[in-house]
Amino acid sequence: MNDFLDKLANVDRRYLFLLVIAAILFPIVRPLALPGLKVTDSVKGVYDQIEALPAGSYIGISFDFDPASKPEIYPMALAVTRHAFRKNLKIVSMNLWITGTGLADEILTLAANEAGKKYGEDYVFLGWQPSPIAVITGVFMDIYKVFPKDQKGNDARSLPMLKDFRNFTQLGYFVTLGAGSPGLPHWVQFGADKYKIKMGGGCTAVSEPGYRPYYPVQITGLIPAMKGAAEYESLIGMPDKAYAGLDAISLGHFLILILLALCNLIPFVKRFTK
Amino acid sequence: MLFIKRQFPLVVCFVVGVAVAVQYYIPHRISQDFIEGLSHWEIIIAAFAFFLGLVSVTQVHVAKLRRRSPGWGFSLFFFGGILIGVITGFLSRGKQITEAGAITSFGWMYNNMLNPLQGTMFCLLGFYIVSAAYRAFKVRSLQAGVLLAVAVIFIFSRVPLGQYLWEATIGGFFPWQLHQMVEWVMNTPAKAAGRGILIGVSLGAVATSVKIIAGIERQYMGGKD
16 A cells, blocks of 8 residues: 555656646547636726727737747737727737737737728737837837837838827726736836826736736736636637636646645555554 | 946946936926937847847857857757748748738748747646646645645636635635635735835835945946945
8 A cells, every 4th residue: 555655656747747738638629618717806907997998099008928928818918909999999009028029910910800900090010129118118208219110110100090199198098918027017117107097917827916016006907817818708708718728727727736635645644554 | 448447337327327217207398308318229229239149149159069068959059040030030021921911931930930839838837837746745834734725725716617616615604705705815915915025126126226326336347346
């Protein structure tokens, strides 16, 4: 008995990796539709602000993430963009992470095509510039000095949507969907708080406790990771990738719980059987 | 020459540091124009810093190749990656999709190389967390027990299945739902601790900034103190 328990306690980690793969892959291949998703106040804090904006208002979205955090941030970025288009808001978007430019472009194009929105009239993507703090400071003063051209190479001033737009202080609401630094704290410290702009954010699960101190004063809401994204998808009534990933998250977390229980029970059982 | 190397950077740091700090509290057009111009400068300098970084990292890898240091083969991959990235970037004019909607070579690299590679690196973390938790998360003290209990409650609250199971079993004994309780923990004690840390870090940053502006802290110049 003790030999078996010793083997179990020192099991080759590759078997644990196989269990993780199984726990994550199984619900993706065969969706289980596990129940229990509850919408939290912090996610609703972003949704309510966008919902309250009148059609035609400007909304700023900064896609501050890269492919490494795509599974966590991409779904919420898509959901927020879809929500903004559905409300007929004008999206002024950019990104602070150079490797995220392609993802931001993809999200905007996908959501715009779904909603039948036109580039330059309903949304613009300004792209990326180096030195994030200078960029944040700059876009709250004069976006054309920071982004003389948009991501497509057009003269930013020539875009019809930006005809009366000078800087981010004209935004009805601003959202940063980010995976770390530069990201939400920089937008709060150098932009939104100084210029009194209402803003919200989305972040990875690991960043959530660090960003909580800003909620609900400096930020009206916070969308944490894939679960937050699934909540947002359910709020806008468009379940997508985050919603589909919830089963995998549930099983993955429960696998950790089972393993935690097992590793703590083994020494106890060994002592008892002695 | 010595003035340019030693005193001049200190003077620039002092003048710009004080000006930027004071500017924050002056809502005047001149003050706005000043920070606007400075931000513009910073962006241009940062763009040039990328070239400097490229030169620096190239020197490191060239030296590795010359000395045949352990892992020198990875340096070849580095140069290969840079070369392919730059060539495809120039050919595609930095665009991932053409005006006609076709994917460029640069876009193909982004979607089929960078995306899966970065995603793979990040997801490996999940496997190691599971393995590490199984090996190391053992309750050997009261503190470890509290940590484990909190972890279990949070895991239950963070996944829909956990919330469902909680409510279907012991949730009825509590006046609040699990996600409400965890939201309270996150918004009250956790936030209080977080704000305390944030204020402490910020005060530390202010103190360090004052030392740099005053020329007391000079490590950025490459010296000892």
